[in-house]
């Protein structure tokens with residue numbers, strides 16, 4: 505937690521649950537990434553946290569933006585981003601959204617299928633397009649499954665077709681999975697992309713861009729490699745595959761940019777054993793899976809939890825949300841322990857919750873309001 509957040513929480517005592525996010529930390533993360541990968545253009549993945557103060561700060565720093573919908577594009581433009589610094593990175597786009605984006609001047613679009621390419625050729629003619637390849641997500645705590653991306657062979661066909669359809673076959677992209685803790689995932693994916701670059705050059709299609717996606721991790725329960733390790737692996741792989749004919753490099757960090765900038769303050773609603781004899785207590789917070797902590801699904805993202813009793817005796821707990829849904833359990837199998845002194849009414853802090861929390865919160869399930877947000 506940053507000193508600014510600690511001060512805000514103690515002085516303001518904001519109603520819980522709420523996210524408090526230090527926008528200066530976002531700026532520091534942006535600077536760290538820019539310093540580690542000076543050749544890469546940074547496209548902030550807006551979905552991680554689309555709050556206006558974040559977008560405005562990043563606009564001021566000269567960032568570009570990866571948007572997944574027309575609505576996200578509008579948020580970027582409203583925050584002052586020039587349309588030519590926005591990439592429409594979702595491979596699944598409504599025609600109405602493509603048309604609006606094109607009219608607004610968004611120059612670059614992702615795709616991974618012939619059907620989407622046909623939509624782009626019709627509604628965003630002449631635009632730069634890049635094909636998303638399916639790559640291994642091994643090493644990612646929040647893998648993106650097989651929902652996106654295509655094979656090298658199909659990607660080759662599609663990039664050739666893109667030119668024939670009057671689009672600009674600009675480059676290739678991948679996403680190694682979110683909260684990716686292995687630098688090797690990027691190296692392997694870059695090798696795959698480079699092969700296709702060569703293949704396409706032989707076919708007369710000269711690509712100019714590689715989009716490395718996001719995936720850079722935030723520290724939760726476990727240590728993760730620093731951004732310099734990822735940068736080193738990435739630039740090593742880029743130069744070994746492309747030599748000094750480096751294409752334009754794009755990265756789309758989401759989690760890395762905002763994750764450790766935010767803290768969720770929550771109140772303990774109940775601590776109970778419910779008659780169990782194994783000594784494990786159930787700790788119910790006023791935030792859970794439906795209040796924004798969606799990434800606890802499968803206990804994938806393991807947030808650190810701070811209490812005022814830290815350092816005193818602790819014991820095993822399951823941690824759940826306040827709603828009447830049996831799925832509203834955050835941690836049951838991950839070995840969480842909390843102080844024995846913890847009581848109903850205590851405040852706890854869920855650390856590094858700046859990414860993928862606010863927009864995942866339900867509207868009013870069980871009557872609970874969406875997560876309050878404070879940007880400081």
Ligand SMILES: *Cc1c(COP(=O)(O)O)cnc(C)c1O
Pocket residue numbers: 549551552570593594679681682683717718719720756757758759760
């Ligand atoms: C979600 C997403 C990102 C951001 O991923 P992080 O793991 O948060 O960095 C980047 N690019 C695309 C296409 C995405 O869908």
